[in-house]
Amino acid sequence: MQILVTGSIAYDYLMRFPGRFQQHFLPDELHNLSLSFLVDDMTKHWGGTAANIAYTMALFGARPRLMGTVGRDFGDYRRWLEAAGVDCSGVIQLDEVFTASFFSNTDEDNNQLAFFYGGAMNLARNFRLGAVLAEPPELAVISPNDPVAMLQLCDECRQGSIPFIFDPGQQVARLDGDALRRGLDDAYMLIVNAYEASVIYEKTELALDDIRQRARIVVITESERGSTLYQADEIIKVEAFAPRKIANPTGAGDAYRAGMLVGLRSGLPLRLSAQIGALCATYALEHVGTQTHRFSPAEFVARFRGLADDSGNLNALLD
Numbered sequence: 001m002q003i004l005v006t007g008s009i010a011y012d013y014l015m016r017f018p019g020r021f022q023q024h025f026l027p028d029e030l031h032n033l034s035l036s037f038l039v040d041d042m043t044k045h046w047g048g049t050a051a052n053i054a055y056t057m058a059l060f061g062a063r064p065r066l067m068g069t070v071g072r073d074f075g076d077y078r079r080w081l082e083a084a085g086v087d088c089s090g091v092i093q094l095d096e097v098f099t100a101s102f103f104s105n106t107d108e109d110n111n112q113l114a115f116f117y118g119g120a121m122n123l124a125r126n127f128r129l130g131a132v133l134a135e136p137p138e139l140a141v142i143s144p145n146d147p148v149a150m151l152q153l154c155d156e157c158r159q160g161s162i163p164f165i166f167d168p169g170q171q172v173a174r175l176d177g178d179a180l181r182r183g184l185d186d187a188y189m190l191i192v193n194a195y196e197a198s199v200i201y202e203k204t205e206l207a208l209d210d211i212r213q214r215a216r217i218v219v220i221t222e223s224e225r226g227s228t229l230y231q232a233d234e235i236i237k238v239e240a241f242a243p244r245k246i247a248n249p250t251g252a253g254d255a256y257r258a259g260m261l262v263g264l265r266s267g268l269p270l271r272l273s274a275q276i277g278a279l280c281a282t283y284a285l286e287h288v289g290t291q292t293h294r295f296s297p298a299e300f301v302a303r304f305r306g307l308a309d310d311s312g313n314l315n316a317l318l319d
Contacts, residue, residue, distance in 0.1 A: 001265045002065065003057070004133070006153055007050030007143030007167075008121050009068040009077070009091065010100035012290060014250060015039040017107045037105055037113075045289035046077055047102055048121075049143040049169060051086075052251050052290040056258030056280050058085035060297050060317055062265060065090050067132060068145065071098040071120040084291075090132050094120050110249050116170070124149035129156045136162050139188070141261065144169035147179065154183050163188040166215070167257065172196045177203040181214075190215040191257060194222045217270065221256060223249075229274055238274040241307055243285040251290025255280040266316040276314075279304055 017037045024035055046055075054064040058081075066081065067090035077099070078088055100121040104114040125148040129136065140162050142153045150171065157164040166187040168175060175183070181204050184190055190211065192200065197220050201207065208230070212218055218230040229236040259280030263273025279300070283293040295303075301314045 001138045003062070003261055003265060004065045004067055004090065004129075004137035004140045005050045005054045005057070005143065005261075006067045006141060006149075007053075007145045008048035008100055008116075009051040009066070009070050009074075010048035010102050010116070010119075010121070011073075011077075012045040012047030012102045012104065012250065013042060014045060014248060014288060015042045015103075015105040016248075017105050019107060020109055021107045021111050021113060022109075039105060043288055046080055046291045047251070047289075048100060049167075049254055050141070050145070051077075051081060052254035053141065053143065053258045053261070054086045055081065055084055055291045056255045056284070056293075057262055059295060060262045060300070061085065062262055063087055064261075065133075065137065067091065067129075069094055069120040069124045069127065070100075071095070074099050080291075092127055092132065094123055097123070104250055106248060106250070110246060112249070114170075118146065122146050125152060129153065129160070129162075136160055138163070139261075139264075140164040141167060141257070142183070143167040143257075144171045147171055147174045150175075151179055151182055154185075154187075158186055165189040165191060165257075165261075167191050168200075169196065169253075172199045172203070175203075177205065180204050181206070184211060184214045187215040189217040189219060191219040191221070191260075193253060194220055219260070219274070221253060223252075226278065227256070227274055229270055231270055236271050236274070238271060238278055241279050241282045243282045246285050248288045249285060252281040252284045254290060255284035255293070262317070268313055268316060272310060272313055275308060275310075276304070276317075279307070 054066045057064045065087040069092045072095040098119045100119040101117045124146040166183045221227040226239040256277035259277035260273045263276045287293045297317045
């Protein structure tokens, strides 16, 4: 199965604050907010939702195709992704701007304050699937990107009968109710975390049961509490796998999506695909940076089998 992953491609600047954010917010002064957090360290990493998903998929040898817009500073990043096994033929470089950047500060409780500079990503609306790809994919992932581009991609997929996964992520803050409903309609899958799901309910005035009528599969992740999958009349609970340590939570959700996609690509059941995603998320949690975790398919399967029973089905990942 040829999977196209669309969305943001960015540089990540990750910081760690040696304290708790909540101790510095005064409830009576939120209207007059002025805060500065002195951090202990900062690291720069490859990032962006689409690129993160593609990277983890490539660890399994899946060779996903990546589509997104980048700036003139993308050269080293392109070489990194291609060396990892990502097909970057759908990445459009725009030399008049810089690549998008994500700035994240994480406290001792793993709460995050984050800011995102769109850069080249803001121009993604100027490009269409048909103009970038020689042939349509068998499945498309529409992850956080320029909001206009996301909706255009959903429309293109519907018009071309391409199954698509709607993964609005942090862009639920930018998309209004009509736009979110437009993304949901006829989606093969909606995947969001619990907070994003709550925002969608409020903005669209749709309950979970209504959304299940619009998207074939609904996946809601809940960090350490695992995830819940809704397919037809079935509700599937999937537990998280405890990490050996938590280095940084950034990118865990992207890794989860990658693992699920790898499972679906291999023809595995939905529950097992989500379990693959859960373990991928655990790998990401154990590392600082969204593309610093590494494993071979054999190493992944061995670790999985030490935690859960796959009834031999994960042999599909070793072919």
